[in-house]
Amino acid sequence: MPAQKTKTKTKTKTKPISGNAFAGYAKQPTGAELTEILGNSHALWQDLVTALKRDLKLDGEEWNSYSVKAGWSFRLQKKKRNVLYLGPRVGWFLASFILGEKAVAAARKTKFPARILKMIDEAKRYPEGTAVRMEVRDADDVTAVKMLAKIKLEN
Numbered sequence: 001m002p003a004q005k006t007k008t009k010t011k012t013k014t015k016p017i018s019g020n021a022f023a024g025y026a027k028q029p030t031g032a033e034l035t036e037i038l039g040n041s042h043a044l045w046q047d048l049v050t051a052l053k054r055d056l057k058l059d060g061e062e063w064n065s066y067s068v069k070a071g072w073s074f075r076l077q078k079k080k081r082n083v084l085y086l087g088p089r090v091g092w093f094l095a096s097f098i099l100g101e102k103a104v105a106a107a108r109k110t111k112f113p114a115r116i117l118k119m120i121d122e123a124k125r126y127p128e129g130t131a132v133r134m135e136v137r138d139a140d141d142v143t144a145v146k147m148l149a150k151i152k153l154e155n
Contacts, residue, residue, distance in 0.1 A: 020071025021088040028063040028072055034088060041092045041137065048086075048095075048142050052076060052149055058083060076149075084149050092137045095145045098129040102155035107148060116144050 021037040022029050035042045052058050053076075060077030064085075073096075074086040087094040099107065099120075107120055116134070123132045136145060 019089055019094075020073070021090050022065075023069060023071035025065075025072060026068050028065070029088070037088050037090055038093060039091050044136060044139065044142050045086065045088075045093055048136070048145060049074075049076065051142075051146060052084070055146070056083070056149060056153055078153060083152060084145070086136075092135060095134045095136050095141075095148075097132045097134075097148055097152055098126070099132055099148070099152055100129045100155060103152045104130050106151045106155050110147060110151065112144060112147070113140075 022033075029037070034045070038045055049061075053061075056078065058076050058078045060075075060080060062075050062077075063072055064075050065072045071087070074088075075082060076084045076086070082098070085096040087096065104120060108117060112120075119134060120130065120132055123130045125131075132148065134141065134145060134148075136142060
């Protein structure tokens with residue numbers, strides 16, 4: 001008779017349901033874990049966070065997880081207003097915004113590359129705003145996220 005495979009559960013991980021690199025983690029990621037997961041993109045993450053805090057005077061930051069299966073995201077705020085969420089992936093990260101109507105209109109008037117404008121136009125609409133999710137893989141992506149964050153705060 002063949003040996004039966006048994007599944008073991010750990011206290012810190014469950015089966016992930018998203019592409020979030022920290023899905024399944026019960027505790028927020030450490031700086032070392034973030035650096036390891038992001039790899040070369042860690043410098044982009046740090047540049048983005050540092051620049052947004054400095055240039056837009058963002059004053060709040062927090063790791064957040066709505067469920068162990070969904071993973072962890074890093075939220076940046078200004079005066080308790082949510083500005084941007086960063087979701088770690090393996091080798092890159094996702095920047096997520098909820099843009100109001102005025103911010104979407106302002107973004108359309110900006111000289112964004114066509115792919116960014118298309119992403120905004122195709123984003124899902126909710127009562128609280130347009131959910132823009134952008135993959136951040138290079139310096140051009142970081143520049144676009146900085147511009148969107150500024151547009152969000154100004155509108």
